[in-house]
Amino acid sequence: MKKIFKFMPILFLVTFSVNAQEGAEAGKAIFNNRCASCHAVGKKLVGPDLKDVDQRHNQEWIVNFVRHSQQVIKSGDKAAVTLFEEYNKTLMPDHLDLTAADIDHILNFIKEESVKVANAPSSPIVPDRYKPYKGESSLWHQILYLDLPGNHTPVTKNDTQFWFVLTVIFIVIVSVFYAVVKVNQFVDKLDKNNPPSNQ
Ligand code: HEC
Structure with missing residues (x-):
């Protein structure tokens, strides 16, 4: 019995990370179906680049905005109004059928993608023969x-x-x-x- 308690934190961590991963998988599917026509991670399309969007707004704001952006804008929310103006009053469609859990999954996917984009090699790609060379050009x-x-x-x-x-x-x-x-x-x-x- 005691041994099981020892393993509890590990079990918890494993379950948690598996959940996040599954969430990201589900989020990816929703994102590709419902958001990818206007959004990407690491690039601005019709809508803003969603890289690190979770660091720009809190979860509640994002859930509200994704479900009914116009309502948030009309409520006078400063961040929402500014974005709307910045994007020339382009309407982001409502997604009332998406639950807070769905949107959480989308955010998990966006977080994963943001890390990938941040770690991607920056261009121009340096040829292999060049790699041993470091420092100033003599x-x-x-x-x-x-x-x-x-x-x-x-x-x-x-x-x-x-x-x-x-x-x-x-x-x-x-x-x-x-x-x-x-x-x-x-x-x-x-x-x-x-x-x-x-x-
Ligand atoms: C028809 C195009 C379109 C679709 C589809 C769309 N969006 Fe948007 N989105 C926008 C535009 C345009 C904005 C900028 C604000 C505005 O104009 O309302 C925006 C803004 C956002 C923001 C705020 C971004 C920031 O940088 O603060 C989030 C978050 C967001 N969208 C998430 C989503 C998600 C998640 C989906 C899919 C479920 C989605 N959007 C689908 C066009 C779209």
């Missing part, structure tokens, strides 16, 4: 990694503009070199044909 590093801008986004073979400019510079250098050699040969020839008179 000239040596910039040459070695063709990171000519020095901003950790090295030149790739797709940067046609870069390769075009490099080719033009190469052609100009070769042409100048060629011209210098030719002029030298010409001057030599002139010298041979007209030796200085004092010799």
